[in-house]
Amino acid sequence: MPPSPCALCKINRALILRPKDHSKLCKPCFISVFETEIHHTITTNALFHRGEKIAIGASGGKDSTVLASVLKTLNERYDYGLELILLSIDEGIRGYRDDSLETVKRNAEQYEMPLTILGYAELYGWTMDQVVEQVGKKGNCTYCGVFRRQALDRGAARLGVKHVVTGHNADDVAETVLMNLLRGDLPRLSRTTSIITSTPSAVSADPDSHTNIKRSKPLKYAYEKEIVLYAHHKSLDYFSTECIYSPEAFRGSARALIKNLERVRPSAILDVVRSGEDMAKLVPGSDEGCGGTCSTSIPLAEEEEGGCGSSAGRTVGSDMASMEQQLSQNENVSEAGLEVEITSKRVDVMAQRHDRLTDAVPLPPRKKGQKVKGQGAAFTPKKATKQVMGQCKRCGYLSSQDICKACVLLEGLNKSRPKNAIELGYEEQESETPKAETTNMTNGMNKVQLGPG
Amino acid sequence: MPGKHGEDAEDGVAQLCRRCRENTAVLVVRTDPLCKECFLKYVHTKTIKRLETFRVRNVPSDQQRKLLLPISFGVSSVSLLHILDHHLKTQQTKTRRTGFVIIVLFVDTSTVDGNVPRDHLLHRIQERYPTHAYHSAALEHLFSVASPDITLSNLLPNAAASADLSPAGKLTALMDSLGSATARADVIATLRTRLVVARAKALDCEGIVWGDSTTKLAEKTLAETAKGRGFALPWHVTDGDSAFDVTFNYPLRDVLKKELVTYSTLVEPPLTPLIHNPTSGATQPNMSSKNTTIDDLMKQYFESVEENFPSIVSNVVRTTAKLQIAPEAASRPRCTLCNMPVEEGRFGIHGWGGDQEDGLETLSSGSSTQFCYGCTRSLPSINVAGQ
CATH class of the missing domain: 3.40.50.620 (HUPs)
Structure with missing residues (x-):
């Protein structure tokens, strides 16, 4: 078989089978088409404006390394006029983060960008290793995701930066779309498909507040495989180890599906992203969820948006099993007609037992009863599910509750810290039943709820 | 296999039907052991209720x-x-x-x-x-x-x-x-x-x-x-x-x-x-992805x-x-293949955020044949012809 020429330049020999559409390209054409597409994403979505200072959330992994490299290239080539800096979060995972942070330090030199490293220990008083020691490996992604989200915003605020870009790629977005369908979480599906999210400035008069940070994903339409190819052909220096704490069932399951879909039809990843954007418009009450296709409204950021890129899980351990258990109990209850609608605000905690499927923290009261309707779902009027965002009373961070998720999680951690030394069977209990840590946090939460509110 | 059969229950002892509490359960539906009669009734009720x-x-x-x-x-x-x-x-x-x-x-x-x-x-x-x-x-x-x-x-x-x-x-x-x-x-x-x-x-x-x-x-x-x-x-x-x-x-x-x-x-x-x-095997993993x-x-x-x-x-x-x-959706122009109403400007696979090529989005508009995003993916030949 004669070597086929590159489908674009028609001159060089094609050496790369492009993952996105299986076209045959030569190396320079692949590099150029990859960069041009990201330029296209940036310009059509008007992600940046001249003179803007941008913090790149850098983990040392392939996504953020490629993002930094491409942004530097494009900034110079097309004269965006951006000031680019690197911002890294040290979760405190020994053997994983130590090495990847070294990579980020080298990247900072290679790309001549200033680097700031901010640690969980410094921000929260807990490293992830300590958290895992405390709560076990189940559910740790919840802590990591919640903490990281705030950490990037806090770091950005500290540096006087209003815009953080992350390395989320098309595979991540597609995975999140499927995962939220599987978990039945439409509001989150509609928010996470958006290319730009923002924490609202209205809640804070202070212009330097960390509640006023814009987030965007310039790699939203870039395939993970192409990111790897790009990094390889540009000989980028990145750290290629997945987080040692593995993702949980819902995300793992969605990820496997995405990989299989890609095998069957290469465009499927992009097609899922497209579906996600379109479905965001169908979510009741989501004036915010335009899926990044309208420029007038910018969706609110997720309070605890997972930031691992490749392995962000934010749900409680063995999440599928516990959600299954919860749902089936709800079904039994609604079928037996035992459900009583309770409207008093004080009993929110009780009503929320139905909602505590994925997050062991208080959910907004508007969700009450939503999942309980069970069989009658099709006949009940569709409710708008809009969150009202305010500020956490403790740390001032964006939150739909009085107390933000990070503070709730921290309270749970701190409360059990001294006890841990004397309470013997504690850890054992936790690792056996995924419910155990929920209970633990529920206790914390009860206090929170019954206090001022 | 559907449900677990009653005899397989943990202790090996046949269980009573959770509904009628008279007959022996023959299977477990969701979490309840049911007898045959109650199971048939369960399926009927669930269906007729709709x-x-x-x-x-x-x-x-x-x-x-x-x-x-x-x-x-x-x-x-x-x-x-x-x-x-x-x-x-x-x-x-x-x-x-x-x-x-x-x-x-x-x-x-x-x-x-x-x-x-x-x-x-x-x-x-x-x-x-x-x-x-x-x-x-x-x-x-x-x-x-x-x-x-x-x-x-x-x-x-x-x-x-x-x-x-x-x-x-x-x-x-x-x-x-x-x-x-x-x-x-x-x-x-x-x-x-x-x-x-x-x-x-x-x-x-x-x-x-x-x-x-x-x-x-x-x-x-x-x-x-x-x-x-x-x-x-x-x-x-x-x-x-x-x-x-x-x-x-x-x-x-x-x-x-x-x-x-x-x-x-x-x-x-x-x-x-x-x-x-x-012919058997339809539900078996057929991983020849072709x-x-x-x-x-x-x-x-x-x-x-x-x-x-x-x-x-x-x-x-x-x-x-x-x-x-949206209530007004039904009056939107239709996809030639699936006949679903499509929002203005959302026909075809071009002209959205994930489309990485410039200038193709205007080509197919106005034609009597237009396809929604999903159908365009399935009809590559027409897609090519459209360009």
């Missing part, structure tokens, strides 16, 4: 409400026919009237699919449930002169040369032009829906009762999402107004596929002889999820039912 708008008292005395039941001879549609037949007989006995009548329609896709049930099943089923009207229609009928669907002819790769082909020839030409197993399965399913809708209207039916189980609806939700049809998802899976002026009803939406499999064997006499089993379709993938996926997490399957379906289509 058809409350079709009660006897809702029928004007001077007319009969007609519903079309498309039958594929799979477990679900045969079970649905059995349940509805039983339900109508009960109504007849109790009130001497029925809330509706059903017309059974078999769409014969044998021209393009070698693995379809043969006529003998239609005869058998007619013998067993003789009171209903039965129709059979070949898929290529969509291309026949009697029902000239002009826009569909535009799908053919070379419209001029294929003008003289027989309807079956046209259908085959269309299938041959498609590049993948996923595309073929997708186009067959889309055409099948169109034919069923056309027949429902021709037969003066106010609605269609589809046999989709919870599991099937969950599969569809994820498969259509993966095929880029998120924009039209509610029209594919929700009860009520469809995009086509007839209502879509999914009475089995609260019954899992595995429950229907059990149901079909426990009914007396069993429904098994009426059910078409595609022949695997997105629909297959989702089928395999939800068959495994259903095993351990049945409530998650139901939750996917319940959640999707909450998506809302």
